[in-house]
Amino acid sequence: MDEQTMQAVYLTGHGGNEVVTVGERPRPRRAPGEVLVRLRAATLNRVDLYMRDSGAGITHRLPQIMGIDGAGEVEEVDVGEPLLRAGQRVLVHPGISCGRCEFCARGEGVLCGSVSYLGEHRDGTLAQFVSLPARNVFPMPEGFSFEEAAALSVNHLTAWRMLFSKAQLKPWETVLIFGIGGGVSLAALQLVKWAGARAIVTSRDDAKLERALALGADHAVNGAKQDVAKAVLALTGGRGVDVVIENIGAAVWGSALRSVVRGGRIVTCGATSGDQPPADLRRVFIRQLQIFGSTLGDLHEMDALLKACAGGGIRPVIDSTFEMADIHAGLDRLESGRQFGKVGVRVG
Numbered sequence: 001m002d003e004q005t006m007q008a009v010y011l012t013g014h015g016g017n018e019v020v021t022v023g024e025r026p027r028p029r030r031a032p033g034e035v036l037v038r039l040r041a042a043t044l045n046r047v048d049l050y051m052r053d054s055g056a057g058i059t060h061r062l063p064q065i066m067g068i069d070g071a072g073e074v075e076e077v078d079v080g081e082p083l084l085r086a087g088q089r090v091l092v093h094p095g096i097s098c099g100r101c102e103f104c105a106r107g108e109g110v111l112c113g114s115v116s117y118l119g120e121h122r123d124g125t126l127a128q129f130v131s132l133p134a135r136n137v138f139p140m141p142e143g144f145s146f147e148e149a150a151a152l153s154v155n156h157l158t159a160w161r162m163l164f165s166k167a168q169l170k171p172w173e174t175v176l177i178f179g180i181g182g183g184v185s186l187a188a189l190q191l192v193k194w195a196g197a198r199a200i201v202t203s204r205d206d207a208k209l210e211r212a213l214a215l216g217a218d219h220a221v222n223g224a225k226q227d228v229a230k231a232v233l234a235l236t237g238g239r240g241v242d243v244v245i246e247n248i249g250a251a252v253w254g255s256a257l258r259s260v261v262r263g264g265r266i267v268t269c270g271a272t273s274g275d276q277p278p279a280d281l282r283r284v285f286i287r288q289l290q291i292f293g294s295t296l297g298d299l300h301e302m303d304a305l306l307k308a309c310a311g312g313g314i315r316p317v318i319d320s321t322f323e324m325a326d327i328h329a330g331l332d333r334l335e336s337g338r339q340f341g342k343v344g345v346r347v348g
């Protein structure tokens with residue numbers, strides 16, 4: 001390997017782990033206004049499995065480097081860059097927007113019609129280097145490992161937007177979080193408790209529920225043994241929760257609608273169990289429910305999240321960490337659903 005190449009995890013096709021390869025890829029060339037980051041760690045996300053399996057509906061070319069989030073050190077930066085310097089420990093925001101459309105102009109780059117995501121539309125972070133606009137590179141919180149910092153820019157950022165930008169969570173409210181153990185759900189639990197609100201979590205795994213309680217969850221409901229909506233109503237004196245956070249979709253949608261108080265808010269960012277649940281529109285309009293879709297978060301939301309992390313009380317849970325050469329085992333761990341927290345990958 002020379003200065004023109006680097007080690008990376010990349011897709012050669014679609015299918016199973018047989019299309020995921022570790023080997024040499026061209027090293028990115030930094031353009032003016034960009035930062036070349038020497039990556040040290042990334043974490044795996046459900047979209048990595050989706051891109052491996054089919055990537056349907058996401059414009060991309062093969063071979064493509066995998067990985068959405070990442071953290072490392074600034075390798076190269078423009079002379080005169082005011083906020084970043086060579087050798088600085090940083091994490092990346094994976095959404096590169098145009099910066100000029102109506103959405104970008106009002107600070108909603110995540111809605112940009114031409115936004116491209118690392119690991120989806122363009123080469124990602126499971127590589128030794130990545131180059132991206134300086135606005136997408138942020139200093140790491142002090143004391144965080146590279147794996148912990150990498151985890152912030154997808155799961156915690158997604159949960160931050162769901163809770164604070166979409167649901168406008170208040171400290172006196174109660175939040176129901178489905179599927180505790182996954183990255184977004186665990187991030188949501190941490191942020192709910194950081195905000196001083198009450199959290200009810202669900203899982204079909206008692207061990208995950210016990211760990212969630214140890215992390216501060218106020219109540220836990222086993223969806224395999226209990227009717228979630230009935231349990232939630234019992235825990236809230238028949239009232240229901242103010243906010244529901246979910247990324248599971250069809251399997252829990254009915255429970256979500258029945259668990260929320262009149263006028264309450266449901267925020268969804270995924271549909272791992274299916275994206276066509278019964279709408280139950282009568283319940284939606286009679287109870288005047290608010291339903292929000294949400295994906296990732298904007299640069300200003302990342303800034304707010306990192307400032308909150310600097311104050312303490314927010315730290316991603318790392319389930320396990322794999323070397324890049326063991327990426328197949330890492331993907332298997334994520335796909336199994338047995339993880340509690342993030343699956344990290346060392347890439348430096």
